[in-house]
Amino acid sequence: MTRCSRRALIRGAALLPLAATAADALGEPPAARYFPRHGSYAHSTVAYDLRLAYHPAKAGLDGQARIEAVANQRLERVALDLSRLTARTARIDGTRVRTRQQNGKLYLDAPHPLPAGAHFTMEIDYRGRPRPIRSPFGPIGWDLTGDPYDGTMVASQPTGAPSWFPCNDRPDDKAAYTFRITVPQGHDALANGTLVDRHRTGRGTCWTYHHPGPMAPYLAALYTGRFRHDHGTAPVGPDHPPIALHNAYPAWMAKDAAHDLARQPEMLRAFCGHFGRYPFEAYGAVVVDAELGAPVENQTRSVFGRNHIDGQRGTETLVAHEIAHHWYGNSVSLRDWRDIWLNEGFATYAEWLWSEHIGEDTADEIARAEWRSLRDRPQDLRIADPGPRLIFDDRVYVRGACTLHALRRTLGDGGFFALLRSWHAAHRHAAADTATFLAHAEHHTGQETRPLLHSWLYEKRLPDLVA
Template sequence: MRGTDPYVPGHGDGSYGVTHYDLTLSYRPAGNRIDGLAVLACVAHEEVTALSLDLHHLRVAKVSVSRGGAVRSTHRSGAVRVTLSSPIAAGEEFTVTVKYSGSPVPVPSPSLGEAGWEELEDGAIVAAQPHGAPSWFPCNDRPDDKATYSITVSAPQEYHVAVSGELVSSTRGGSTVTWAYEQRSPMATYLATVQIGRYVVRQQPAEVPMRVVIPPDLRGAGFDASFGRQPEMMAFFVDRFGPYPFPSYTVVITDDDLEIPLESQSLSTFGRNFARDDWDAIRLVAHELAHQWFGNAVTLRQWRDIWLHEGFACYAEWLWSEESGGQTAAEWAEHHHQKLSDLPQDLLLGDPGPDLMFDDRVYKRGALTLHALRLRIGEDAFFDVLRAWVARHKGGSVDTADFVSLCDRISGESLIDLFESWLGKAELPSLSA
């Protein structure tokens, strides 16, 4: 088994990859219980005599593998370890099937806190970044191991189920409804999500199909100010970043207040406390939408490159502010550069470590890095870079070296000094062309 990401030790197995997850869940609100069947289509990256799946807290009833003869499995410390009686050759395809059940809870981490399946007052959400996917399905939990997904969830008929994918069917049977979704674009495990609650669906007029999944009583000026302008945001970001990378976009607003929103692939989740008319709410609506390009379509290979997600989404906030008549991106850059200059200079943006990967300085310094790039190479080349970044890497995994190489090619100059000063040194550089 090849090494895993040091930011999330113990997660993932590099000896094989998953190409498709077929997940079937039955959900019961009473006791927050799920019964699941996961079928993973896999390919061996090297000779495989044993493999590991990540699954937290839930009980495994049965594991089977289509190749490798008889299997022996153990489930300890969040890992299902499967030993084969005969090896699977490199390049060979095989299927792993896991039957499991229980009451899912978030996955804890000393550095990263809790992430994953969370029970609400009435329903459930999944907020899995970066290590929470194993809270609800067995997976190869690596951000660079993208796969397509089929996710089917049965729930009581009074509940709506939203999933990060396209709805294929909803079928009523007795007192339940079975919701079937397909995610045909490659997706990292942490971006797979299920949201369950007493919701209604409203369509938003836009060229890209957009919908909000909300409590029935959620309406008014606060909602209109924050979420009502999403179609305008979408059109603006398409102009700046290139075509929207998925077939549709869904926002789920829970009836509970949530501390922070979170993006998943083609779907973002907010608490109802974000339906308000102030910049701190509006900027996060823009931020999560921008992640569909930067983070979801184009995903980091290892978590040390988190700035490639959060810096880009933060800069998108500043771009939207300027477009919508607020402060310009340059004004936001000056503002946050001054704030960062007053804070400790102990963060290495190119490798902040798990304790600091979601520190606000990663977001703001990441956005400032992009603004410094814009000042250096000019307006046209800068937006050419952003569009090319998504066009070339959509559906794939990247690192900072990939981005630097693209910037060099498009600008026609070596930018190693710029990126070394912003990413490779803790001291805050000056903000100049």
């Protein structure tokens, strides 16, 4: 079964060795991270304001990034992530500063040392022809869409964000975002959050989106091209305001896309019941004119490839999967990629809950079938620490979901869904890791769930599903 395990466009995907270079020297937590070259712990981001002009004929991007940040330690320089694009000028708190670019990093020399706790603003002018970043999972980040290539998309998980804007590329560095995107007349632009302004300029149309987030850089998204738009609302219950819904897709596939996405309001309603209040101000799906290895849960605007739309809801489980990520993955974020089962195990279990909800196979039936499949495969993976190359291994998804099902069988439906809701409520708009989940489960339920979870998550041998 296809899952959102491969982020790359199908064309050109290639496996490359992971670089094992030492992390940037500006400040590193003691625990080893899976992608230590990305992100810095020396500062935290508060807000990104990205002014972008995209020229389809040249596939060129002119960017101005205004980044508000806080120093976590005394800073003499600031390290950002920016790949294959050229920073032309940079300022810190209005003062022009010296920059250096090397191996996907952009370093800004502070005009004077910034003390720990200092709030500061960076302004970076940059430009270039953005291209996907090659990764062990194929090309990720910015890519072209359409035939001919006159559109663009972003699918960055896990480390593709620096392909289009300078950022602190950590999954737990979450910030607010404003996007002001100028595209030629006749082209549309979509980004995370909601459209707050659109006006003509000398160079085309400027589209402004704002998303208070908070959002990790890898979930930031921009789509340009020509789309058919479908606006609506999802009434999810008496105690919850309706969720604004905005889908967009190429006009030529409008009929099939509208049909395949039609049950999103019912998914949102069902998941609000299971997981608690929807954590963001809007939701929508964007279908791009390209074949994708998998959909991606870009925050408030999940992206699907044309190959995920067949007019027969053939991949509807993935529509449910990406919505569920908005609770688990986007709102409750990862502290590090090693904990990815907290995203993918939960979203995969949501697929099974959706199947149960619509009267097809129950989660129990699916779990038993998936368990039998896992039993016949190599048991050589620790789900809570699969290694950086295997974060998208299908077994992380399936065994992660089976872990939750084992917990459901132990706690009963009432206790289990209360635990899911409390997990989201406790870490909403923040970041967490597996150790925190184990502690939360015991604390919340008052039961000794740790031995069960430990055997599923940290031991390689597959535990029995039915105790």
